[in-house]
Amino acid sequence: xxxLDPREELAQRLGLEVAPVRFSSPDELRTRLAEHDxxxxxxxxxxxxxxxxxxxPVLVEGPAGTGKTALATAVAEALGARLIxxxxxxxxxxxxxxxxWNYRKQLLRIQAGRPEGSAEVWSELEEDIFxxxxxxTRPLLEAITATEPVVLLIDEVDRVELETxxxxxxxxxxxxxxxxxxxxxxxxxxxxxxxxxxxxxxxxEALKRRCLYLHVGYPDVERERDIIVSRVPGIATALxxxxxxxxxxxxxxxxxxxxxxxETLDWARTLVxxxxxxxxxxxxxxxxxxxxxxxxxxxxxxxxxLGRVS
Ligand SMILES: Nc1ncnc2c1ncn2[C@@H]1O[C@H](COP(=O)(O)OP(=O)(O)OP(=O)(O)O)[C@@H](O)[C@H]1O
Ligand SMILES: [Mg+2]
Numbered sequence: 001x002x003x004l005d006p007r008e009e010l011a012q013r014l015g016l017e018v019a020p021v022r023f024s025s026p027d028e029l030r031t032r033l034a035e036h037d038x039x040x041x042x043x044x045x046x047x048x049x050x051x052x053x054x055x056x057p058v059l060v061e062g063p064a065g066t067g068k069t070a071l072a073t074a075v076a077e078a079l080g081a082r083l084i085x086x087x088x089x090x091x092x093x094x095x096x097x098x099x100x101w102n103y104r105k106q107l108l109r110i111q112a113g114r115p116e117g118s119a120e121v122w123s124e125l126e127e128d129i130f131x132x133x134x135x136x137t138r139p140l141l142e143a144i145t146a147t148e149p150v151v152l153l154i155d156e157v158d159r160v161e162l163e164t165x166x167x168x169x170x171x172x173x174x175x176x177x178x179x180x181x182x183x184x185x186x187x188x189x190x191x192x193x194x195x196x197x198x199x200x201x202x203x204x205e206a207l208k209r210r211c212l213y214l215h216v217g218y219p220d221v222e223r224e225r226d227i228i229v230s231r232v233p234g235i236a237t238a239l240x241x242x243x244x245x246x247x248x249x250x251x252x253x254x255x256x257x258x259x260x261x262x263e264t265l266d267w268a269r270t271l272v273x274x275x276x277x278x279x280x281x282x283x284x285x286x287x288x289x290x291x292x293x294x295x296x297x298x299x300x301x302x303x304x305x306l307g308r309v310s
Contacts, residue, residue: 007055010190014175019189022052022079029078037230038067038074039223047214048075057172057193059157059211064198065260066216072153072194079192081149086139088159094167098177099141102134109134130181140171144187151192158197162204168195169207221248224264232268242279243268250291250301259291267291 004012011018023029030045040048048071051058060068076083086097106129113125137145143152154168171177175187195211197203219227221244228240243264251258259267267290276283285302292298 010055016187023049032078033074036074036077038070039227039230041223043214044071044216047212051212052192055190057195057211058214059195059208060214060216061197061199062216065262066218067261068196068216069155072151075192076151079149081151083151083153084139084143085153085155088154088156090159092160092164096138097140098138100136102136106134141177141185143191144175145185147188154195156198157195158200158203165204165207169210172210218251221245227261228264228268231265232272235268235272236277239277246279246284249305253301253304255297256294257297263291
């Protein structure tokens with residue numbers, strides 16, 4: 001017997017249909033993401049492509065504002081899929097991640113159905129109120145039971161506690177959720193899954209093992225210039241290039257907080273609004289606070305950079 005493709009193997013093990021291949025090559029993926037204004041590096045396009053082929057989640061890690069969340073959004077757009085987002089935070093539990101019962105609705109149902117209050121009525125009611133219509137689905141359950149194509153984004157997973165991480169792990173390995181009162185809800189499909197992390201704490205080995213790892217760092221000057229051109233309407237390519245160069249210089253300095261891609265874009269938009277099409281020393285000095293968020297960084301950058309902007 002020939003070895004099964006990993007997607008087929010997983011589908012067979014879980015008793016699901018094999019999902020159609022979503023992208024034919026890393027290049028095709030890159031082109032389709034670019035159509036939605038997301039410009040990938042080689043690493044981004046190849047890991048995302050492989051995630052689909054291997055049916056594995058992608059763990060996207062890297063500094064703030066480098067396009068981790070935007071990657072999942074762009075993949076969803078490119079696939080015409082619904083993006084289901086689980087925003088993680090400290091204290092997130094299964095009632096917010098998986099499901100909870102709609103107590104208010106259950107209560108109303110109980111009140112409507114208790115004219116006599118006999119034992120028989122109660123047992124019937126109990127069966128009634130733990131039915132699917134009283135269930136509030138949260139993002140994980142929603143994603144695995146969706147009938148239409150979805151992309152699941154588990155954003156900032158490093159913020160949850162270890163126990164919650166274990167819960168995620170269970171869902172991501174079995175693609176099923178067991179609800180004591182209802183039984184097991186199985187996935188209809190295996191969605192593409194992205195987990196993002198700012199690396200505020202180490203994630204468990206078990207979670208890492210389950211995922212493909214993708215580090216998203218700052219883009220090089222060329223890609224950042226292209227990101228600016230694609231995200232900031234009306235900007236001249238020459239100005240975008242100058243902006244990308246200055247930002248790169250700033251990132252090489254020893255600053256408290258290096259500018260992220262989102263800050264680059266804010267700066268570019270500011271310059272367009274001001275009607276400027278060239279960067280000069282004065283302009284950089286006047287607008288540096290859009291890029292840098294610490295006064296000590298602004299002072300340091302002002303001292304070091306001004307001589308270099310032509
Ligand atoms: N490769 C890229 N192509 C196009 N736009 C990008 C790219 N990378 C980043 N951006 C832009 O930068 C903005 C910030 O990206 P995003 O919010 O995805 O960052 P993040 O890595 O999730 O940050 P955080 O860790 O703070 O959540 C996005 O809105 C997007 O416009
Ligand atoms: Mg993000």
